[in-house]
Amino acid sequence: MDQPPPDRSKRPWKFSTFVYSSSILFLLLSILLLGFTSTDLYKTQSLRFTFTANRIYSYLQFHAGKPNSISETLNSASSSSHCVLWMAPFLSSGGYSSEAWSYILSLHHHLRNHPRFRITIEHHGDLESPEFWDGLATETKELAIEMHSTQCRPNETIVVCHSEPGAWYPPLFETLPCPPTGYEDFLSVIGRTMFETDRVNPEHVNRCNRMDHVWVPTEFHVSSFVQSGIDSSKVVKIVQPVDVAFFDPEKYEPLDLIAIADLVLGSGVKNSFGFVFLSVFKWEQRKGWDVLLKAYLREFSGKDNVALFLLTNSYHSESDFGNKIVDFVEELDEEEPEDDYPLVYVIDKHIAQVDLPRLYKAADAFVLPTRGEGWGRPIVEAMAMSLPVIATNWSGPTEYLTEENGYPLGVEEMSEVKEGPFEGHLWAEPSVDKLRVLMRRVVSEPEEARVKGKRGRDDMVKSFAPEVVAKVVADQIERIFDEKVRR
Numbered sequence: 001m002d003q004p005p006p007d008r009s010k011r012p013w014k015f016s017t018f019v020y021s022s023s024i025l026f027l028l029l030s031i032l033l034l035g036f037t038s039t040d041l042y043k044t045q046s047l048r049f050t051f052t053a054n055r056i057y058s059y060l061q062f063h064a065g066k067p068n069s070i071s072e073t074l075n076s077a078s079s080s081s082h083c084v085l086w087m088a089p090f091l092s093s094g095g096y097s098s099e100a101w102s103y104i105l106s107l108h109h110h111l112r113n114h115p116r117f118r119i120t121i122e123h124h125g126d127l128e129s130p131e132f133w134d135g136l137a138t139e140t141k142e143l144a145i146e147m148h149s150t151q152c153r154p155n156e157t158i159v160v161c162h163s164e165p166g167a168w169y170p171p172l173f174e175t176l177p178c179p180p181t182g183y184e185d186f187l188s189v190i191g192r193t194m195f196e197t198d199r200v201n202p203e204h205v206n207r208c209n210r211m212d213h214v215w216v217p218t219e220f221h222v223s224s225f226v227q228s229g230i231d232s233s234k235v236v237k238i239v240q241p242v243d244v245a246f247f248d249p250e251k252y253e254p255l256d257l258i259a260i261a262d263l264v265l266g267s268g269v270k271n272s273f274g275f276v277f278l279s280v281f282k283w284e285q286r287k288g289w290d291v292l293l294k295a296y297l298r299e300f301s302g303k304d305n306v307a308l309f310l311l312t313n314s315y316h317s318e319s320d321f322g323n324k325i326v327d328f329v330e331e332l333d334e335e336e337p338e339d340d341y342p343l344v345y346v347i348d349k350h351i352a353q354v355d356l357p358r359l360y361k362a363a364d365a366f367v368l369p370t371r372g373e374g375w376g377r378p379i380v381e382a383m384a385m386s387l388p389v390i391a392t393n394w395s396g397p398t399e400y401l402t403e404e405n406g407y408p409l410g411v412e413e414m415s416e417v418k419e420g421p422f423e424g425h426l427w428a429e430p431s432v433d434k435l436r437v438l439m440r441r442v443v444s445e446p447e448e449a450r451v452k453g454k455r456g457r458d459d460m461v462k463s464f465a466p467e468v469v470a471k472v473v474a475d476q477i478e479r480i481f482d483e484k485v486r487r
């Protein structure tokens with residue numbers, strides 16, 4: 001969601017790819033959770049090959065119309081034979097991964113009380129990252145292993161392909177395909193995806209139309225997908241949950257920002273600020289960091305006692321964001337204010353997921369003048385933390401950001417995407433002048449900002465809490481099972 005498709009050479013999918021990818025998952029799981037030593041590596045490998053071979057064998061046997069002994073034994077112990085195979089980049093960082101985890105975890109809790117179907121998961125769509133897996137909570141890892149080992153009969157399984165459509169069967173790059181053996185073998189196949197521009201390219205349109213259903217996160221996507229040529233009867237809006245129990249401002253003390261940030265502009269290092277703006281984004285043009293810096297530097301100066309903290313990470317391999325910002329400011333060629341630039345800090349260290357709420361807690365407002373978002377996860381996290389947010393009134397954020405719960409930032413015009421996989425598409429050009437007005441207003445009208453921030457959390461709890469969204473997803477899946485069984 002938050003990134004264009006991985007830039008990888010096109011390689012035709014081979015059977016060995018399936019074995020390989022699926023094996024890596026099990027290897028990672030075994031080593032990292034069960035703590036196998038390196039001398040156990042050989043054992044682990046034979047174990048994973050046995051394991052993977054079994055799963056593939058079960059799919060292949062099914063193809064051949066033979067009964068499947070593995071699945072049969074496991075199924076007989078379960079209350080329901082109905083099964084959902086959820087395939088996503090579970091072992092990578094990134095937007096699709098965090099979104100998939102949030103669905104899986106909330107569905108898991110929901111199904112405890114309403115065991116209407118079982119869930120099994122499979123990694124697909126991106127490269128595995130041991131660092132990411134390492135950072136997950138132990139109980140999450142245990143749950144992943146448990147879910148991964150659940151066996152399902154393909155003819156009783158709904159598959160969710162939660163990834164960019166290039167990873168769907170047949171994949172355009174090397175990954176375990178989704179659905180694993182093509183579209184015909186499963187009860188139903190759902191594609192979950194999203195884009196950040198005004199349209200879906202023709203290749204992706206075809207891939208979406210091969211699915212039985214296409215789940216997208218917002219009304220914005222429903223209309224851009226349908227306008228691009230995707231069968232409207234297939235497109236369903238399923239919003240994204242935000243963990244409002246984890247992102248709860250009552251539970252945290254602020255993080256010490258100065259200790260983790262580097263000063264890039266301005267001087268007179270302080271240990272307290274009049275007002276702290278926070279922005280969180282990957283370093284790419286889409287995120288509108290140029291718009292943010294222009295607006296901030298034109299509107300404020302040293303005497304305003306404000307600070308802007310940018311938590312960013314690299315899009316490819318570039319870093320050194322401090323110098324990039326200084327270069328950008330030099331190119332702007334604007335006069336330095338007499339009383340110095342307003343403070344700009346960069347945080348480019350990895351902030352562990354568990355520390356994110358404390359990061360938001362340390363800010364007075366969140367700002368992201370993005371050019372386009374699939375959903376905008378940091379925006380909803382900030383809202384759940386009761387921060388007033390300023391974000392572009394286009395694409396993902398239009399699903400949840402209103403004048404009542406935040407500051408929707410007006411768009412100047414649509415502009416052409418200049419590079420990358422979406423070149424030639426359009427996205428939004430947020431207004432620098434309007435951003436200046438909103439940033440000034442959130443500083444000078446603290447009571448209004450507080451009320452909007454609180455309303456933001458209330459709206460997140462009401463409409464996007466995990467249990468709320470899990471019910472929507474479960475009902476949708478149940479409806480598909482009902483349709484299929486009635487036939």
Ligand SMILES: *[C@@H]1O[C@H](CO)[C@@H](O)[C@H](O)[C@H]1NC(C)=O
Nearest residue numbers: 062065066067068153155156
């Ligand atoms: C799926 O296939 C198995 C064995 O091939 C069969 O016993 C079962 O009834 C089938 N389920 C459905 C829903 O068709």
Ligand SMILES: *[C@@H]1O[C@H](CO)[C@@H](O)[C@H](O)[C@H]1NC(C)=O
Nearest residue numbers: 393394398403408409410411
């Ligand atoms: C946001 O966009 C909607 C429609 O796209 C429009 O009706 C609304 O006035 C906009 N709000 C602002 C603050 O620009």
